[in-house]
Amino acid sequence: MPEPLGPDTLDGIMVSPKPRVRFAPSPTGELHVGGARTALFNWLFARKHRGVFLLRFEDTDVERNRPELVEPILESLRWLGLEWDEGPYFQSQRLELYREYAQKLWEEGKAYPCYCTPEELEAKRRQALAEKRTPRYDGTCRHLTPEERRRFEAEGRRPALRFVSPGEGTTVVEDVVRGPVEFRNEEIDDFILVRSDGRPTYNFAVVVDDLTMGITHVIRADEHLKNTPKQILIYRALGAELPVFAHVPMVLAKDRTKLSKRHGATAVFEYRERGILPEALVNYLARLGWSYGDQEIFSREELIEKFSLEGIHPSPAIFDEEKLLWLNQHYLKTGDPQRLGRLVREFALKRGFLAEEEAEEIPEERWARAVELFRERKRTLVELAEAAVPLLTERVEYDAKAVTKFLTSEKAALLQELSGHLESVPNSEWTAERLEREIRGWLAERGRELKELAQPCRVALTGVTRGPGLFETLEFVGKERTLRRLRQAPQASPPSPAGS
């Protein structure tokens, strides 16, 4: 038996009902970061107030609707950890419900059939624009006589259902993040509730759904603020109570326009593929347009505890990848190496940095250790995987410039010599500490400094000039592979006598 949606009582005292919120994407594209943030705010609000977070797909537009996108959107939400409590519902499966409500409105004289064709409407719209007037429906079909209607029906015209707008007075949206926003009703024309083919339009379906699903707080993107007075009018016509509205500002690209494909990565999936951690994206998104004092780092639990609609800013925010990357590194640096190691392995495989057979030979511990070695110098899982592979496998790519600079014949000879010396260190004592003692002592005997050896050695071992500490690298690469690379690393070609 589901709980009733009405007010709860606690020791006889009325308390507000459990909040019910929703995220309602339309399956016309992948989940982008703006949508993800809207979903996150809804989810946080629900978790904080122990309410219900539900999912609903607004898929009444058959032309643009792409059912195959539903699962990827769900997958994005799962990846972000925004699990839903109800749904997903599909508007396309609730058509009968909208029909009932439309019928009711019609019977009560709050809506009327309109026989204007899209072509006629388009012509009027163009004319209005040409005359620099705001295009609005002129109410042609509002006062049709029964005879006129019959004539249109006889012509085979299928009517759309239009809402009877008040045309005067004002409608005020009491928005939690913006305060009261006033709209003059004369700006609102007799908009369409149900298309001539029987499918509801967005504004109508949303109201019927939010109403019947018991939604108490509508938290959605700013672009819907302009729709809200229309929706309020429908609520009133239905004799229903209004939910609380909270319109969250848009997420903008660097050029201050709506984030879109041409701005590069916008989809949640793209960030996942680039090796961004979900906790980093969540933290970043939460802090984008919302703040809690000066705090920058929030665990999921802290977000739930500290989130509030009042903390949302009214102004739009620009998506800054640099800061996301910084947060990602923070979570790389503080995360569990075992878990991160598994992720790095996955990325190395997926990006083709190594083959499945090679990966099989590498124990989980090695990946975890690789994470520890590289996480202070890499910002994404992909970068980390790429850097770790040369130390984990036989795949070293020697950077030509590094070789030229550091693997001179003199240094190569030194490395040869070193490898001979290191031969005596037993496998069981092949540790950073032991190797450091060994090498520093060896250098001291020769009156040489670590400086002279470190870079050549690093390049011979890893192919590149940057990386973890030398001794840790030596330990991690392991005795056998280290000795081999010290002996077999490529050498800089000697400078030509002509000095070209």
Next chain:
RNA sequence: GGUCCCAUCGUCUAGUGGCCUAGGACGCUGGUCUCUCAAGCCGGAAACAGGGGUUCGAAUCCCCUUGGGACCGCCA
């Protein structure tokens, strides 16, 4: 064009009339550490869009201007 929204460093923001000589974070930058690169630590440059009010006092309240954005569909 109409309607609506927005306005503190390049970016995210603290700030709710005196604590502001405007704080933090990212980024940038100088230094430090050092076997490299990072990370860390210490320091620096960097903002209240402009103009009028209100007030003893304004980043904070009001108005105008300017600038940005969103929406103007039988799309959502």
